[in-house]
Amino acid sequence: GNSVTQMEGPVTLSEEAFLTINCTYTATGYPSLFWYVQYPGEGLQLLLKATKADDKGSNKGFEATYRKETTSFHLEKGSVQVSDSAVYFCALKDTGRRALTFGSGTRLQVQP
Amino acid sequence: DSGVTQTPKHLITATGQRVTLRCSPRSGDLSVYWYQQSLDQGLQFLIQYYNGEERAKGNILERFSAQQFPDLHSELNLSSLELGDSALYFCASNPDGRRDTEAFFGQGTRLTVV
Numbered sequence: 001g002n003s004v005t006q007m008e009g010p011v012t013l014s015e016e017a018f019l020t021i022n023c024t025y026t027a028t029g030y031p032s033l034f035w036y037v038q039y040p041g042e043g044l045q046l047l048l049k050a051t052k053a054d055d056k057g058s059n060k061g062f063e064a065t066y067r068k069e070t071t072s073f074h075l076e077k078g079s080v081q082v083s084d085s086a087v088y089f090c091a092l093k094d095t096g097r098r099a100l101t102f103g104s105g106t107r108l109q110v111q112p
Numbered sequence: 113d114s115g116v117t118q119t120p121k122h123l124i125t126a127t128g129q130r131v132t133l134r135c136s137p138r139s140g141d142l143s144v145y146w147y148q149q150s151l152d153q154g155l156q157f158l159i160q161y162y163n164g165e166e167r168a169k170g171n172i173l174e175r176f177s178a179q180q181f182p183d184l185h186s187e188l189n190l191s192s193l194e195l196g197d198s199a200l201y202f203c204a205s206n207p208d209g210r211r212d213t214e215a216f217f218g219q220g221t222r223l224t225v226v
Contacts, residue, residue: 043219098143
């Protein structure tokens with residue numbers, strides 16, 4: 001079956017530090033890959049997506065590249081801000097099953 | 113604001129009771145998904161409806177059921193509630209249910225079973 005594995009949190013960084021949150025997946029076929037962010041007390045918001053191998057998704061300074069050879073979709077940001085503190089979820093959707101399969105989430109805490 | 117509306121935002125009820133959670137998808141979206149978020153299970157897909165018909169089932173218990181109405185809003189019914197059903201329940205919608213289109217999430221209904 002499908003699965004998504006994310007690095008354990010929490011990840012604690014100082015403002016302006018470089019961020020990487022690792023995500024690897026197992027899926028049949030050619031899934032689409034997504035990063036969602038959940039701010040405290042809110043629902044999930046799409047951060048970025050990539051629908052085929054070597055695609056790079058980007059938004060608000062965050063980037064992730066769909067790497068089929070390593071089955072990975074790592075999230076990166078060059079300089080984090082306090083306002084980026086949230087829980088980040090990696091997810092996939094494959095051709096057969098159209099609901100999202102989520103990773104366990106990684107909590108990011110950015111300190112001033 | 114995602115455009116997906118869920119009501120109520122909070123619900124407290126006793127074990128053995130039945131509750132109904134409501135979701136209004138974004139205007140024009142035909143596909144509705146229900147997810148459960150709990151501390152021990154993470155985010156789990158429950159069920160999907162597309163234009164009034166059940167499209168896919170995930171880890172939905174037999175005590176739970178859902179439907180999508182002609183106006184495309186959806187309801188999730190939870191019965192014979194147990195303490196372990198306490199969780200955040202999210203509804204999401206997208207236009208067509210396709211693999212490459214993102215889902216837009218509501219703010220969730222927090223269910224507490226006491």
